[in-house]
Amino acid sequence: MPYIEFKNVIKQYRMGEVTITALNKTNFKIDKGELVVIVGPSGAGKTTALNLLGGMDSLTSGQIIVDGKEISKLKNKDIIKYRREDIGFVFQFYNLVQNLTALENVELATQICKDSLNPKEVLEKVGLKERMNNFPSQLSGGEQQRVAIARAIAKNPKLLLCDEPTGALDYKTGKQILKLLQNTSKKENMTVVIITHNQALTPMADKIIHFKNGTAYNIIENQNPVSIDDIEW
C-alpha cells in the first residue's frame, strides 16, 4: 500500500462564469521516504496538486490518501491538524515572518507540534548556527530558504512539500538547498515532494512525476537517484 495516493483527483476553480479545471483525473502514488520531483510547464497543475496534498485546498472530486488517511475527506479542523502535524511546507519565496529571527521563525512552527525537533539543532543542521538570531532581512536568499526548510523540518512532518524551493535562488545556492532536501530525505527517511520546472533536476529523485494539462501523465521511478552534487544544469 502506497504512502500517498492520488485517485482520480479533479480540481476545478469557478471564476465567475468560467470553470477552470486545474487538475483533471490525476492519479499517482508515492511511497514513504521517497524523494519525488514533480516537473512540468507552468499551468500544468503541479502547484494545485501540491496544495491539495498539503491540505491547503480542497478538491472537487477524487481521493487523496496519505498514510491510510483520506485527507480529502477531512473536516476543516482535521485538515489544519494534518497540516500542523504531518506537513512541512517550503515556498519559493520562503514566507518567513519578517518580524521574527531565524530561530523564532523555526520556533513558530515547533511550538505548535507535539514531536517537534529542537529548533536550534535543526538550524545547526541546515548550517545556520551562526545566523540563528538574525532577522530574515539580515539573511541572504539561500539562508532564508534554509530557515524556511528548517522551519518545515523542525515540525518533524511526515511529508515535506517544496514548491519551487530554488526558484528565487542562484545556481549555487539552489544546489545547496536541494542538497539539503535530498539529505533530509535520505537521512531522516522523510517523504519529500519537490516541484520544479527544471527538468535537469529529475535524476536526483526516487520518483519523477510529469505534469501536463492538469494530469500526471508520466511517472518514472528512478532506481538510481544521483546525488545533487553530480548534477549540473
Added chain:
Amino acid sequence: MKKALLKDTFKEIANTKKRFISIILMAFLGVGFFAGIKATSPDMQKTLDNYYDQNNVYDIEIISTLGLTDEDIESLEKIDEVEKAYGIYSVDVAIEANGEEVISKVYSIDENINKTILISGDMPQNYNECLVEEKFLTNNNLEIGDYIELDTKSDEEFFKDNKVKIVGTVESPLYISRTRGSTKLGSGTIDYYMYISKENITSEAYTEIYITVKNAKELNSCEDEYEDYISEVKNKIEQIKEEREQARYNSIVSEAQSKIDEAKEELNAQKEDAQQQIYEAEVELQNAKNQIDVGKSNLSNQKTATYKQLEESKSQLELQKQNLEQSKQEFQQKEKEAIDQIANLNEQLNILKEDEELNAEQIKQLESSIAYIQSELDSAKAMITQGENEITNGEQQLELATQTANSEFANAQAKINSAESEYNEGVATLENKKQELNEKIQEAEEKIAEAENDVKLIETAKWYILERFSNSGFSSFVQDTQSVANLGKVFPIVFFVIAILISLTSMTRMVEEQRGEIGTLKTLGYTGLQIANKYIIYAVLACVIGGFIGVGVGFVLIPKVIWRMYSLMYKIPNFVIEFNFYYAFIGICAITACILGATIASIKKEIKQTPAVLMRPKPPTLGKRVLLENIRFIWERLNFIQKITVRNMFRYKKRFLLTVIGILGSTSLILTGFGLRDSITSLIPEQYGNIFKYDMMITIKSELTEEELAKFRSDIEDKSEVEKTVEVCIQSMEIYKDISNYESAELVVAENIEDFYSVIELKDKKTKEKIELNNNEIIITDKLSELINVKSGEEVILRNSDGEEVKATIGAITKNNINHYIYMTKDLYNNLYGNYETNVIYTKNIELTEEQENNLAKQIMDTGCVAGITTTSNAKSIVDDMISALNYVVIVLITSSGLLAFAVLYNLANVNISERIRELATIKVLGFYDKEVYDYLNRETIILTIVGIILGLVGGYFLSYFIMGTCEVQTIRFDKVITIPSYIYATLITIAFTFIVNISTYFNLKKIKMIESLKSVE
C-alpha cells in the same frame, strides 16, 4: 480621465466594499456628529425666534414705577423704529385653590402682542372670564368652567369683579421656561400666569408697555445683530424716557394735590357747616334755658299769687267764721233773750189765759208775738246753720283750691325739671358732638397732612427699559443653546480627528496595496495625475457619500434628541430643523480635504518612484528587536507568543498609535457620557439629602400674628411625624456686583442659627468643611458666586422685590447644586432691611411613606395658617423631570461613542489583516488552528485596547470635567463625580465593541485564502 481608469475605479469600489464602506462610515460619523451638534444650537435658536415672531413677542418692554399711560404709548410710537407699542395691565394675585394659596400673575388679554396659544376651551367672551395655564388646572384639581377668586391683597381696586370663570387654557410665549418670576405676595414666587379681559380691569395706568420694533423680526433674536439693533432703539427710548417720567410724575402729583385740595376744601366746608350746626344748637339750648327760667319764675309768681289768694280766702273765711261765731253768740244771746221773752210772754200768757176770754186779744197778740219771736229765732238759727254750712263749704272749697294749686304747681315743677334735664342732656350732647367733630377734623387734617406728605414722598417715575434678555425663560434658553454650542466645540472634534485618522490609514493602505498596479499604469505611460485620480475619486466619493448621509442623519437626529431633552424644560412648540448649509459644507469639505490630503500625500510618494521599484512589492517593515528584549529579566519570562506579540506591537507603530488613540477617544467619550449621568443623578440626593435636610417647607400666611405663628409652630412640633421645625424668612432677591450682570436668588434668613444648621448644611465646596453664618456677612451659593463673578470678602448689592437695595459683604461661598441661595442671619437682616418676619417653616420628619406625608401635609394645610407646602419629595420629582432630560444626551453620547469605537476597531482590524495577510497565511499553512491564528493577531489588539481603555479612562476623566463645565445649565451646579461603575461600564462597552469587532475578525481570518495570499511575489 480615461474610460478604462474610471471603470477601474468603480470596479475597485465594488471589490473593496468593506474599505469603501468603512470610509463612508467614518465620514458619516465624523460629519454627522459634527454637523448635527453644530446645527443644534442654531436650530434651537431659530425655533425660539420663529415662535417669538409668530406670536409677535415684544422686542422691548417698558415698566414704570408709576405706571404708564396712553400718552407714553403715543410718544413711544413717534420713535421711527418703533412699530407699535401696546399697553398691558398686569398684577400679581393670590388664589385660594384646594385650601392652598397659589400666586398667579394676571395679564390683560391683548390679541396683538405676545399672542397666547389657546390650548383648550375658548377665549373669554365676558369680562369676568379668564384663561389659565394647563398645569394650573391639573395641579389644583380645577376644570374649565370653575370659578376662582383673585385677591390682589391690596386696598386699591384692580378688578371690576374678583370672581372669574376659567374658560380655557393657554400657553404664553412670555413663559417658555418653568420660572414665573417673583412677587411680593405669599412665598415670593409666582406659580402661574393667567389672562383676563381688559374690561375687568379698573386700574387707570398700564403696568407695562410692550414694543415691537420695525424689521426686528427679520433678525434672529439670539444673535448679536438683533441685540445691537435693539440697543440702538433702546437708546432712543432712553432719550424720551426722562421727559415721560417727569410728565407721569407731574400728573400723578398734581392729581394727588388736587385731591388733597379738594379734601381740604371739603373739610373746611364741613367744618363751617358743623360750626353753624353747633351754633344753632347752642342757640336752641339757650332758648330752652330761657324758657325754663321764665317757666320757673312764672311758676313761683303764680305760686305766690295763688297762695296769697288762698290765704286771703282763708282769712275771709276765718272772718266769716268769726262773724258767724259773733252772730252765733249774738243769736245765742238773742235766743236766750227770746227764750226769756217767750218765757215772759208765756207767763203773761199763762196769766192772761186765766182770763182767757178777756184777754183773748191779748193772748192772740201775745201768741203771735211768741210765734214771731220763735220764727225769728228759727230763721236766725237757720241763718247760722246756713252760715256754718257756708263756712264748711268755704273751708272745703279752700282745701280743694289749695290741693288743686299744689298739684298744678307740682306738675309745673316737674315740667320744668324735665325741661331742665333735657337741656342738660342737650348740653352734654352738644359737648360730645363738639368733641367728636374736633376729632374728625383732626383726623381729616392728619390724613390730609399724610397725603401731602405722601405726595412729597412720591418719587419721580422710573422707567425700566427691558429687552427680551430680561425674560428669564428667554435668557436661560439662549444660555442653554450656548452650552449646546459649547458641547459642539469638543465632541465633534474628537470624532472628526478620529474619523480622519482612521480613514487616512485605510487610504494609505489602499495605495500601498496597489503599488503594483500603479507601477503597471506608469509603465503604460499614464501620468501621475491620471493614476492619482482613481484614488482621489475613491476617497472623495466615500467622503461625500458618507458626509451627505452624515449631514442628513446628523441634522435631523441630533438636534431632535437634544431638543427633546430641552423641551422638558422649555415650552416652545414646533422645533425647526434646518439644513444648515454652512456646517454641512464645512463638515463635508473638512473631512474630504483631510482624507484627500492624506490620499494625495501617500500617492505622491508612490508615484515618484520608478515603475521598477513599484512593481516590486514594498519591502516589509524590517524586523527589529524591541527595547524590552534588552531587559532580559522580563523578556525571558515571556513565552514565545508573548514575545511575538510584543515585537509586532512595536513593529506597526502607526497602527499601534491609531488603535490606542481611537480607543482612547471613544472610551473617554463613553466615560464622559456616564460621568455626566453620574453627576446628574447625584444632584438630587446631594441637594435634597446632604444640603437641604428638611422634609417640608411650609409657607405661612402673611397675616398671621406672632402668637398665632408660635402656636402654629408648637402645634406642628407636637405632631408625632415631625421631629423638628425651623423658622426662616425666604424672599426673592436680585443680587449683583455689577448691575449689568444680576441674578435672581432666594434669600433665606435664619431665625435661629443652630436650628438653621440642622436643616441646611453650609459647607465649603472643596474641603467640605462647615461654614458658619455671622451677623456681618452673607453666604451665597457657589454657582451664584460664579455667575455674578464675586469672591468671598467682596461687596454685593441685594435688591428685594420692593426695589430696596442694600449692600452686603460675602462671608463665604457654600456648596449647592440646584438654584441660587443667599443666606444671612436674622440680626443681619434686621440691620439691612429691618423687620424680620418668619414666612417659612421647615420641618424635619420621621421616615414617612408618600401617603403619610401627604396626610401630614393635608393636616397642616387644614390649620388654615398655611399658604403652601412643598415637600422635598415633591421638589425632587420636579428636578427629576428636568434632569431625566439630560439622560438623552448621555445616551446619544454613549451610542455615538460606542459606534465610533466600533468603527475604529473594525477599520484597524481590517487594515491589520490586509497588511499582514502573508504572515497570517504562513502561520495558517504552518497549521495554526483558527483560534490560534486569531489569538496571534488579537493578542495585540487586546493589549492595545487595554492601553487605549486605560488612557481613555484617564482622558475621559478630564474630558467629562470639561464637558460638565460647559453644559451646566444656569441654575444647576454639577458635582463632578464619576462613580466606579461608570468606569466599569465604559470599559465594558469598549470591550464589548472590541469583542464584536474581534468576532468579525475571527471570521475574516478564517476566510483568508492561503494559496492566493502566498502566490504573489515578495
